[in-house]
Amino acid sequence: MVSHPGEQEVTSEQKVRSEQQVRVIRNQQLNEQSVLLTLEAPAIAQSAQPGQFVNLACNKFLRRPIGIMQTDRNTGLIKIGIRIQGEGTRWLANAQPGDSLSALGPLGHGFELANCRRIITVGGGTGVFPLFFVQQRCHELDLESIAVCGFRSRTDSVLTGDYAGLGCRTLFASDCGDLDVPGHAAQALLQLLSDLPEKEGTAILTCGPKVMMQAVARIAAEYKIPCQVSLEERMACGIGVCLVCACAVKNGGEQGTSYQRCCVEGPVFPAEVIQWST
Ligand SMILES: Cc1cc2nc3c(=O)[nH]c(=O)nc-3n(C[C@H](O)[C@H](O)[C@H](O)COP(=O)(O)OP(=O)(O)OC[C@H]3O[C@@H](n4cnc5c(N)ncnc54)[C@H](O)[C@@H]3O)c2cc1C
Ligand code: FES
Incomplete structure (x- = not known):
């Protein structure tokens, strides 16, 4: 088994359980900075839940965490x-069909979709990738869903056709005003909620830049809609050993702070426990 620097504390049992070689099937260029990799990863495709991620070895010292974007249990393929x-990420984005990557996964605690009647995903930046998996699952479950995605511009946008292809309602925002709504994803959410008649049973799931997620969480709280956020903290081992990803969360009902591992207890947390200022 290949050993990677920075993983000395990881027991062989943990590695055997989750390390696998995954084959690159396709590399699609989405725009100047983004690619879509299709990977042959049957074990991950079988068990991955929306919000979980893979930790991929690359040319650098540590693995890089990347959210799972789509799975197909029948073919064993996943997309990231x-x-x-x-x-x-430059090295990973250059992976070519036939290449083999070392992946740990699926890792982390994903989004909770149970007991929801309607899901609104709000994504910005790389957050639109993992949230696509949520929309895929909503489609499979025949659950009403709305996708709000924020980009800098139309040129910067990704997956707009793929989201629309799932059949969910979509709202694409761009800073420069060349998509559906001018402004940030949180502003688009505000517009959406003000027009949405019945909010009972709705949940908001968000992933992207922290400042955007904080705004989304604030809006959700104003409308008394439960909100889950997926944090993109810096990570190392990805399996709960090194504590690099510790993030501050509020202690239940008290003023104090405790720390949780973003890679195990997260990356998805209820918005109300996040300590945004730290
Ligand atoms: C749970 C999780 C899911 C993620 N999903 C995706 C995904 O689906 N697609 C995707 O493209 N990226 C995703 N990321 C972010 C990705 O892991 C980082 O961009 C990557 O680790 C940066 O590595 P690098 O060597 O390219 O850059 P580095 O040279 O390490 O850093 C370059 C820049 O990226 C920033 N950066 C480094 N680590 C992170 C991080 N963890 N999050 C955000 N910014 C970072 C640095 O501050 C710096 O500005 C995810 C991160 C996490 C924690
Ligand atoms: S990245 Fe090592 S404990 Fe989370």
């Missing part, structure tokens, strides 16, 4: 969307 941020 990668936006190039630095060297690790």
Whole structure:
């Protein structure tokens, strides 16, 4: 088994349980900075839940966490969307059909869809990739859903056709005003909620830049709609050992703060427990 630096504390049992070699089937360029990788990963495709992620080895010291965007249990294929941020994501975005990648996953605690009558996803930046999996699951469950996605511009936008293809209602926002709604995804959510007659049973699920998610959580609280947020903290091991990803959460009902591992207890948390200021 391949050993990667920075994983000394990971027991062999943990590695055997979740490390797998996944084959790249397709690499689709979405725009200048983003690609869609189709991977042959039957074990991940079988058990992954929306909001979970894979931790992929790359050319750098540590693995890079990437949300699972789509799964097909029949073919064993999964899709992930990668936006190039630095060297690790650049290396992953250059993976070619036939290449093999070392993946740990599916990891983390995903979104809760039970007891919801309507799901609204609000994504910005790379958040639109993992939230696509939520919309895929809503489609499978025949659950009413609305996708709100925010981009800088039409040129920067990704997956708009794929979201629309799922049959959910969509609202695409862009900072420069060349999509459905001018402004940020949170502003589009506000517009959507003000027009939405019946909100009982609705849940808001969000992923993207922290400032956007904080605004989404505030709007959800104003409308008394339950909200779940997916945090994109920096990670290392991805399996709960190194504590690099510790994030501050409120202690139930008290003023104090405690820390939870974003890679195990998260990345998805109820919005009301997040300590946004830390
Ligand atoms: C649970 C989870 C799911 C994610 N899902 C996706 C996804 O579906 N698609 C995708 O493209 N990216 C996703 N990310 C972000 C991705 O992991 C980072 O962009 C990546 O680790 C950066 O590595 P790098 O070597 O390219 O950049 P680095 O050289 O390490 O950093 C380059 C820039 O990226 C920023 N960065 C580094 N780590 C993170 C991070 N964890 N989150 C946000 N910004 C970071 C740095 O601050 C820096 O500005 C996810 C992150 C997490 C924690
Ligand atoms: S990344 Fe190591 S504990 Fe979360």
